Amino acid sequence: MLSKKKTLEAIEVMAKMFPDAEGELIHNNPFELLIAVILSAQATDVSVNKITPALFKKFPTPEAFAEAPLEEIEESIRTIGLFRNKAKHIKGCCIMLIEEYQGEVPQTIKELMTLPGVGRKTANVVAGDAFGVPAIAVDTHVERVSKRLRIVKKSATVLEVEEALMKKVPKERWVETHHRMIFFGRYHCLARNPKCSECPLLYLCAEGKTRI
Ligand code: SF4
Structure with a gap:
């Protein structure tokens, strides 16, 4: 399982890849x-x-x-x-x-x-x-990325994923982390064809190593 330190390292990499990640649902209020x-x-x-x-x-x-x-x-x-x-x-x-x-x-x-x-x-x-309430919403992308990187075990429930992320990520970074993980999952670590061969996280990704 990925340690707290390695989890934060992975999230830093996602932040560099998707610095402007934010919710994509258009709304005015x-x-x-x-x-x-x-x-x-x-x-x-x-x-x-x-x-x-x-x-x-x-x-x-x-x-x-x-x-x-x-x-x-x-x-x-x-x-x-x-x-x-x-x-x-x-x-x-x-x-x-x-x-x-x-x-x-x-x-x-x-x-x-x-x-x-x-x-x-x-x-x-x-x-x-x-x-602006600190929260980590676990959608399909956050769940998949967390499991592939072994931030949580593969059998973890959605609630367990949320709890693990809340433990490993400082509270003030929960909202931005949620968006960065979604972008990482949506545009890079895709469900069917994750871009493992060009992934900057391959060195610490258990799943990626089995895929290339
Ligand atoms: S190595 Fe592959 S499975 Fe692992 S995080 Fe990168 S894209 Fe996803």
């Missing part, structure tokens, strides 16, 4: 980010960004989603996978924002997780990116 992250489950950021400008024009507030017929929300997001469930979650989430949070997106991970359609990953992304 915490509410839009929350809806975009709900839509992005098992969908690409690119596909979400294609529909959100028109979506937020049509439904600019929690009230607009809460009052809209479910079918109308479904119709507006039908190009996104799992659109029926997501429409239900978005409407439910907006109703709860109005009833429990005065129409504002709550700022803590615990409160965010009370919203329909908002799991730990979504809550961490919104808390970290919209409010």
Whole structure:
């Protein structure tokens, strides 16, 4: 398993490769980010960004989603996978924002997780990116990269990945580390064809050594 020192070394390399890594979901405020992250489950950021400008024009507030017929929300997001469930979650989430949070997106991970359609990953992304709360959201890229580099064992659960990263990375670097690992996974250590032969982390990567 990669030590804390080696983990930070790996993250430094990712930082040099992707110094400007940041969230790629287009949004203008915490509410839009929350809806975009709900839509992005098992969908690409690119596909979400294609529909959100028109979506937020049509439904600019929690009230607009809460009052809209479910079918109308479904119709507006039908190009996104799992659109029926997501429409239900978005409407439910907006109703709860109005009833429990005065129409504002709550700022803590615990409160965010009370919203329909908002799991730990979504809550961490919104808390970290919209409010600067230290958080490491573990998505498919963060999980894959952590396992390939053996920052965690291959059988680790998503929660174990998050806990291991929180232990090995200083709190003030959690949010940036999350973005850098996503970029590293999305553009370099790809799921099907990781670029091992040109990878600056090959020297400490257990998985990479078995692939070349
Ligand atoms: S060596 Fe390959 S598997 Fe390891 S981090 Fe680099 S690209 Fe990913």
